[in-house]
Amino acid sequence: MLDFPKIGTVVEPPQKKMDSMEYIRFCEFCVKNNPHITPENCLHRKTGEEKIKVPFHF
Numbered sequence: 001m002l003d004f005p006k007i008g009t010v011v012e013p014p015q016k017k018m019d020s021m022e023y024i025r026f027c028e029f030c031v032k033n034n035p036h037i038t039p040e041n042c043l044h045r046k047t048g049e050e051k052i053k054v055p056f057h058f
Contacts, residue, residue, distance in 0.1 A: 018026065031037050
């Protein structure tokens with residue numbers, strides 16, 4: 001039988017939540033740094049999955 005050490009629960013501090021202005025700035029930064037995103041296609045997601053011939057192949 002395997003004998004693993006007992007690890008107690010880790011209590012991490014809660015993540016800071018973004019306020020509205022931080023979220024707007026973050027979205028603006030992402031859009032400005034990705035020239036492929038336009039107002040017309042911002043909700044479309046192109047990952048190239050349709051081109052995959054062999055799954056999980058490197």
